[in-house]
Amino acid sequence: MKKYLIALGLSAALSGFANAGEIYNLEPTHSYVEFHYNHMGYSNPSGKWYANGSINFESKDIAKSSANITITVGDIVTGIPKLDEHLKSGMFFDVKKYPTAKFIGDKVTNIKGKQFDLGGQLTVHGVTKPVTLHVTQNTLAPNPMNDIQSAGFSATATIKRSDFGIANYVPAVSDEINLNIEIEAQLAAAKK
Numbered sequence: 001m002k003k004y005l006i007a008l009g010l011s012a013a014l015s016g017f018a019n020a021g022e023i024y025n026l027e028p029t030h031s032y033v034e035f036h037y038n039h040m041g042y043s044n045p046s047g048k049w050y051a052n053g054s055i056n057f058e059s060k061d062i063a064k065s066s067a068n069i070t071i072t073v074g075d076i077v078t079g080i081p082k083l084d085e086h087l088k089s090g091m092f093f094d095v096k097k098y099p100t101a102k103f104i105g106d107k108v109t110n111i112k113g114k115q116f117d118l119g120g121q122l123t124v125h126g127v128t129k130p131v132t133l134h135v136t137q138n139t140l141a142p143n144p145m146n147d148i149q150s151a152g153f154s155a156t157a158t159i160k161r162s163d164f165g166i167a168n169y170v171p172a173v174s175d176e177i178n179l180n181i182e183i184e185a186q187l188a189a190a191k192k
Helices: 002-019 081-088
Strands: 023-024 032-036 046-057 066-072 101-114 116-124 126-142 149-158 176-187
Touching: 002 066, 023 149, 046 081, 046 176, 066 116, 101 126
Parallel strands: none
Antiparallel strands: 023 046, 023 176, 032 046, 032 176, 046 066, 066 101, 101 116, 116 126, 126 149, 149 176
């Protein structure tokens, strides 16, 4: 009887996990957060960070999906090394004190086919604020390079850097930051 109850409990637990969606790990060389800001009205420079983390994606019920994404802030790349160092300093991201930024998305709304909003909490510079990503599911299929089930997403969001305690040079350097996010993720349970 004891063995039967244990087996029944394991079966129920596994069934619950299956209904929770499938875990996809970000493929960090093709997953990144790109930012754009306005510089004194003259130009709109950009930079990027590569991203790590996972997505719990429920393709049959997208509303149950979630994401846990982290970037290493000191890995910023603008293409201008001196600017990278400036942005890493205490005047902006202060990477020695705040080495990572994180987005935990747990609320899917406004589902329209393969487009939806993912709301969650963004932590940057030691400050956590609600942020909504506008997401498009690009594809969900085996990757032709390795035959592993893979998912691709594009997302956008707009934040104010002053909300996260990074306000130097506002408004000459825009407070509003536009984010473009590209994600490729592979099914965690797949064997390579």
